[in-house]
Amino acid sequence: xxxxxxxxxxxxxxxxxDVVGDTDWQLGTPAGSTGPLTGADDSANAWCTNLxxxxxxxxxxxxxxxxxxxxxxxxxxxxxxxxxxxxxxDFARIRFLRASDQVQLxxxxxxxxxxxxxxxxxxxxxxxPEAIGETVFIEWIFTSDSTPDPFSGFSIDxxxxxx
Numbered sequence: 326x327x328x329x330x331x332x333x334x335x336x337x338x339x340x341x342x343d344v345v346g347d348t349d350w351q352l353g354t355p356a357g358s359t360g361p362l363t364g365a366d367d368s369a370n371a372w373c374t375n376l377x378x379x380x381x382x383x384x385x386x387x388x389x390x391x392x393x394x395x396x397x398x399x400x401x402x403x404x405x406x407x408x409x410x411x412x413x414x415d416f417a418r419i420r421f422l423r424a425s426d427q428v429q430l431x432x433x434x435x436x437x438x439x440x441x442x443x444x445x446x447x448x449x450x451x452x453x454p455e456a457i458g459e460t461v462f463i464e465w466i467f468t469s470d471s472t473p474d475p476f477s478g479f480s481i482d483x484x485x486x487x488x
Contacts, residue, residue, distance in 0.1 A: 326392040326486040330370040336390035337372070348383035348469070348478075351376045357477025360409035365445040365482035371407075374467050374478030379410075383469040389484070391424040393460045397488045400452040402463060405445045407480040412439045414470030417479050421456040421463055430455035433466075438479065445482065452486065 328335075330352060339350040350372050355361045357378045364371035372387055394400055402419070417436035420429055431453025452461075463486075467479050 326389075326484070328484050329368065330364065330372065330482055330484075331368060338388045340386050340388070341384070342386065343382055343384040345380060345382045347380035348375050348385055348467075350374065350385055350387040350465075350467075355407075355477060355480055357409065358475045360477025361407045361445065361480055365405035368482065371480045371482040372465075373480040377477070378475055379467070379469055379478035381469060381471045381473050383467060385467050387465045387481075389463040391460050391462060392486055394452065394456060394486070395458055395460070397457055399454075399457060400486055400488050402450040402452055402484070402486050404448055404484045405482040406436070406442070406448045407445050407477070408436070408438050408440055408442045409477045410438045410441070410469070410479065411472065411474045411476060412441065414472060415468065415474075415478070417465065417467050419450055419463060419465055421453050421461045423456075424460040424462050427462070430459065430461065436479075
């Protein structure tokens with residue numbers, strides 16, 4: 326699976342799980358007060374926790390299209406990330422769901438949100454063993470604390486799953 330996000334939203338889905346609702350995963354050119362101003366490799370698109378700054382008390386998720394992992398012995402999720410949050414009250418994690426019934430497979434993988442990146446970085450996440458052989462959705466979940474911070478949050482681009 327590979328998506329540089331330049332073809333638009335496609336089969337990606339987003340969900341807001343909080344009552345405030347002022348933060349969502351948005352696809353486009355980042356424009357926060359801090360953080361990236363383009364996608365990775367100066368591209369036009371990235372998924373961002375708002376294209377501008379994220380809000381307080383956010384609880385949002387981004388779900389990939391279905392990805393077939395049948396016939397693989399192992400796999401790695403690789404993506405470009407830009408972390409720009411307050412460093413102590415905002416969290417990100419990844420989880421794998423079986424596409425047929427949306428049951429979570431394996432444990433969440435935490436993303437360290439304490440660094441403030443000055444450029445896009447590459448993250449490599451091993452696909453949990455329970456997801457191997459399945460058709461899965463990958464979810465990126467972002468939550469923020471109640472403080473109104475002038476940060477862009479979490480942005481991702483150039484997503485790949487390889488064996």
